[in-house]
Amino acid sequence: MSAPAIEVSGLDKYFGQFKALDGLDLTVEPGQVAGFLGPNGSGKSTTIRVLLGLLRSDGGTARLLGGDPWKDAVTLHRRLAYVPGDVSLWPNLTGGQAVDLLGRLHGRADRTRRKALLERFELDPTKKARTYSKGNRQKVALVAALASDAELLILDEPTSGLDPLMESVFTDCVHEAKRQGRSVLLSSHILAEVEKLCDTVTIIRKGRTVESGTLNDLRHLTRSTVRATTEGDPSALAGLTGVHGLNVEGADVTFDVDNDHMDQAFRALADLGLRSLVSNPPSLEELFMRHYGDELAALNGEGAAK
Amino acid sequence: MSTFTGTGRLILFILLRDRIRMTVWTLSLVGSMFMVIPTLADMFATPEQRMARATIMETPTGIVFGGPGYGLEEYGLGAMVANEMTQSLLVALAVMGILHVVRHTRAEEESGRAELLRANVLGSSAQITAALVTNALVSGAIGALITVSMVVNGLPLADSAAYGAGLALAGVVFGAVAAVCAQVSGYARGASGLAFLVIGVLFMLRVVGDIAERGGSAPSWFSPFAWVQQTRAFDDLRWWPLALYVLVIAILFAVAYVLADRRDLGAGLVAARPGPAGAGPLLNGVLALHLRQQRASIIAWTVAVALFAFAFGTLVTEIDGMAEQNPEIMARMGLTGEGMIEAFLGVLTLYIVMPTAAFAVLSVLRARAEEDSGRAELVLSSAVGRLRWMGSTVLVSALSGMVMMFLGGLAMGVGAASATGDTAWIRVVAEAGAAQIPVVLMFAGLTTLFLGAAPRLVGLVWAWFAYGLFVTIFGLLMDLPDWMVHVGPFEIVALLPTEEFAPVPYLAVLAGAGAAAAVGLAGFRRRDLVTA
Numbered sequence: 039m040s041a042p043a044i045e046v047s048g049l050d051k052y053f054g055q056f057k058a059l060d061g062l063d064l065t066v067e068p069g070q071v072a073g074f075l076g077p078n079g080s081g082k083s084t085t086i087r088v089l090l091g092l093l094r095s096d097g098g099t100a101r102l103l104g105g106d107p108w109k110d111a112v113t114l115h116r117r118l119a120y121v122p123g124d125v126s127l128w129p130n131l132t133g134g135q136a137v138d139l140l141g142r143l144h145g146r147a148d149r150t151r152r153k154a155l156l157e158r159f160e161l162d163p164t165k166k167a168r169t170y171s172k173g174n175r176q177k178v179a180l181v182a183a184l185a186s187d188a189e190l191l192i193l194d195e196p197t198s199g200l201d202p203l204m205e206s207v208f209t210d211c212v213h214e215a216k217r218q219g220r221s222v223l224l225s226s227h228i229l230a231e232v233e234k235l236c237d238t239v240t241i242i243r244k245g246r247t248v249e250s251g252t253l254n255d256l257r258h259l260t261r262s263t264v265r266a267t268t269e270g271d272p273s274a275l276a277g278l279t280g281v282h283g284l285n286v287e288g289a290d291v292t293f294d295v296d297n298d299h300m301d302q303a304f305r306a307l308a309d310l311g312l313r314s315l316v317s318n319p320p321s322l323e324e325l326f327m328r329h330y331g332d333e334l335a336a337l338n339g340e341g342a343a344k
Numbered sequence: 345m346s347t348f349t350g351t352g353r354l355i356l357f358i359l360l361r362d363r364i365r366m367t368v369w370t371l372s373l374v375g376s377m378f379m380v381i382p383t384l385a386d387m388f389a390t391p392e393q394r395m396a397r398a399t400i401m402e403t404p405t406g407i408v409f410g411g412p413g414y415g416l417e418e419y420g421l422g423a424m425v426a427n428e429m430t431q432s433l434l435v436a437l438a439v440m441g442i443l444h445v446v447r448h449t450r451a452e453e454e455s456g457r458a459e460l461l462r463a464n465v466l467g468s469s470a471q472i473t474a475a476l477v478t479n480a481l482v483s484g485a486i487g488a489l490i491t492v493s494m495v496v497n498g499l500p501l502a503d504s505a506a507y508g509a510g511l512a513l514a515g516v517v518f519g520a521v522a523a524v525c526a527q528v529s530g531y532a533r534g535a536s537g538l539a540f541l542v543i544g545v546l547f548m549l550r551v552v553g554d555i556a557e558r559g560g561s562a563p564s565w566f567s568p569f570a571w572v573q574q575t576r577a578f579d580d581l582r583w584w585p586l587a588l589y590v591l592v593i594a595i596l597f598a599v600a601y602v603l604a605d606r607r608d609l610g611a612g613l614v615a616a617r618p619g620p621a622g623a624g625p626l627l628n629g630v631l632a633l634h635l636r637q638q639r640a641s642i643i644a645w646t647v648a649v650a651l652f653a654f655a656f657g658t659l660v661t662e663i664d665g666m667a668e669q670n671p672e673i674m675a676r677m678g679l680t681g682e683g684m685i686e687a688f689l690g691v692l693t694l695y696i697v698m699p700t701a702a703f704a705v706l707s708v709l710r711a712r713a714e715e716d717s718g719r720a721e722l723v724l725s726s727a728v729g730r731l732r733w734m735g736s737t738v739l740v741s742a743l744s745g746m747v748m749m750f751l752g753g754l755a756m757g758v759g760a761a762s763a764t765g766d767t768a769w770i771r772v773v774a775e776a777g778a779a780q781i782p783v784v785l786m787f788a789g790l791t792t793l794f795l796g797a798a799p800r801l802v803g804l805v806w807a808w809f810a811y812g813l814f815v816t817i818f819g820l821l822m823d824l825p826d827w828m829v830h831v832g833p834f835e836i837v838a839l840l841p842t843e844e845f846a847p848v849p850y851l852a853v854l855a856g857a858g859a860a861a862a863v864g865l866a867g868f869r870r871r872d873l874v875t876a
Binding site: 083087090091092093094111112113115116118120122124125126127128129130131132134135136137138139140142143144145162163164165166168179 | 530531618619620621622623627628629630633636637717718719721722723724725726727728729730870871872873875
């Protein structure tokens with residue numbers, strides 16, 4: 039078994055008095071697509087910049103492709119490609135020139151792949167970067183990164199400026215990268231994107247990891263929503279352990295159930311004479327809300343107090 | 345809604361945003377007048393002393409940095425101030441006006457802030473108007489306070505008022521020049537570069553015209569650098585030359601508004617054309633990237649420096665003629681005609697070093713712009729090390745600075761040779777230029793030092809540069825203590841051809857520049873990258 043592509047534990051980073059990273063943990067196994075979730079300002083980009091050797095950590099350990107991200111920066115960078123969240127380019131270079139330059143600075147770039155990617159992302163390489171929109175600048179960095187033969191892709195909110203069509207092209211490209219055996223770290227706050235693409239998810243908050251594992255692992259920790267129609271009266275379900283928020287309207291019932299008590303709940307439903315059943319696993323959004331719900335409540339409370 | 349809606353609000357906003365910047369400009373210009381006037385009165389207390397002083401102002405160097413020479417026959421305090429301070433004040437006002445107007449017009453558009461503002465209830469002419477009005481307000485305040493500084497020092501009110509009004513109007517003209525340039529060029533950097541070039545040409549027109557004839561000749565009258573002194577304030581006051589400022593202001597404003605009206609937000613007058621779909625074989629590394637990013641400004645600065653140097657060089661014949669006409673002046677100054685030319689060229693060499701050193705600083709500071717914009721992040725996350733990235737920036741600055749200094753010296757030598765017909769000058773003056781190369785490299789090295797080790801203190805480089813300008817320009821006039829002059833950056837290495845080439849300071853400054861750059865590079869390897 040090879041070393042993790044990214045292995046971060048207990049990472050600290052201060053900006054003056056402000057503690058941006060507070061014992062953050064993050065692991066990306068080789069060949070996996072890892073989602074890196076957190077609200078704005080939670081430390082995603084800071085973590086990535088430490089991993090790229092642009093910032094120096096103040097504590098904890100960070101390993102990248104088996105090396106030290108600060109000391110071995112240049113050798114490691116040959117093996118990875120990075121797409122920043124807000125791409126700024128040289129205004130007087132065309133998109134095509136920027137793609138080539140980034141490719142050359144990186145080392146190797148595949149001409150055929152470059153051409154194919156430009157077409158797929160519908161990027162006009164003859165336009166000066168100064169005339170590009172945010173999405174087009176992002177495409178330039180994406181094309182350069184994906185055309186490289188990097189074994190690790192670090193993508194910081196790469197789709198924040200892309201339209202839905204381009205987002206789906208991007209999704210395909212990440213799937214391809216995974217098939218080619220590359221590892222991907224995808225930071226995002228678009229939950230659907232992470233749900234669609236990622237094998238594992240790390241959720242951070244205020245510079246600290248609050249949840250990490252595969253989506254399935256995370257789902258086990260929480261509740262599913264069940265909607266059913268039964269022949270008998272479903273009110274009896276209220277007494278079951280692990281069932282919450284029971285709502286009965288005639289023969290229709292909806293409730294949430296802890297995933298480790300699912301078994302009993304479904305048995306009870308079956309005994310009542312089940313006519314229809316829909317069960318939704320918790321969405322990432324619900325997972326996310328569970329960790330940030332109090333912040334939201336505080337915000338709402340504040341709004342109400344005004 | 346008119347195109348001017350919101351102008352008033354925007355003016356207040358600019359005044360608030362720039363309150364410190366504007367105060368510093370006003371205080372330093374007005375403050376220097378409050379200091380200089382009594383100093384001049386003390387130093388040149390008797391008519392004899394003042395007449396001796398007047399003979400210096402009649403030399404070509406005196407004319408270049410002084411003016412057309414009104415009032416030299418009876419050199420009183422007022423005439424003295426008008427002859428010795430005007431050009432420096434005008435240059436300062438030009439720099440202030442250009443930076444201010446470009447910052448509040450083109451730079452705002454480039455950054456996208458203009459878009460944010462324009463989407464609000466704001467007329468399309470509000471921004472350019474607010475920039476011009478605020479520039480006029482500061483220029484007006486400076487002019488008025490300078491008038492006050494003169495009156496409280498006992499100078500006649502009418503002459504002082506004309507003088508202050510002239511300075512203020514010139515400030516408005518410079519701002520208007522910048523406003524036109526900001527319409528032409530699509531970038532802030534291009535706009536201010538173009539404006540500085542125009543200002544430089546206007547300055548040279550005044551020099552050429554004034555040198556050709558006492559009191560100025562045709563070329564002088566085309567330059568706003570001339571009209572303040574053409575009022576003959578403190579000699580034989582006439583107000584009408586000030587009308588030329590008003591006329592030019594009206595024309596430039598009209599041109600700026602027409603151009604602004606014809607173009608889209610963010611666009612220059614020249615539409616963006618498609619470029620190559622891929623990078624050529626030359627764009628293959630960071631050095632090539634830095635060179636390419638700076639190509640236009642390296643060429644523009646080099647051409648400008650060489651042209652000015654050539655023009656300065658051709659002035660030597662004037663000094664020859666003057667020595668023939670006024671042998672007694674030369675004798676009083678203890679100089680033979682030959683030595684006079686050399687001293688003149690030596691001093692002029694400093695005026696090649698100054699812009700070249702400024703370029704070297706700006707060139708290294710490009711690294712900071714790359715860092716702030718996030719482009720450095722993109723490059724440094726590829727297989728490019730910190731040392732190579734920063735080192736290439738410094739190398740570009742050092743190489744282009746050396747070439748610029750060398751070509752500047754050569755051009756001045758060629759100018760001197762073409763005017764005198766004596767080709768020996770080419771080599772002499774080119775050597776004098778080359779002897780100043782360490783000063784240019786020192787500025788590049790110091791900027792690297794701060795950028796790498798203490799990026800917040802990088803302003804200190806400019807502070808020392810400004811100090812150097814001050815002691816070098818005023819040191820000659822004001823008899824500053826030696827130590828004050830010697831801690832200036834432009835007084836360390838020997839000034840050829842009058843002074844003997846001294847290898848020790850030459851090598852010491854070179855070594856210092858190298859050491860500063862090395863410390864800066866080491867610091868840059870160790871520190872966090874500045875990130876958004």
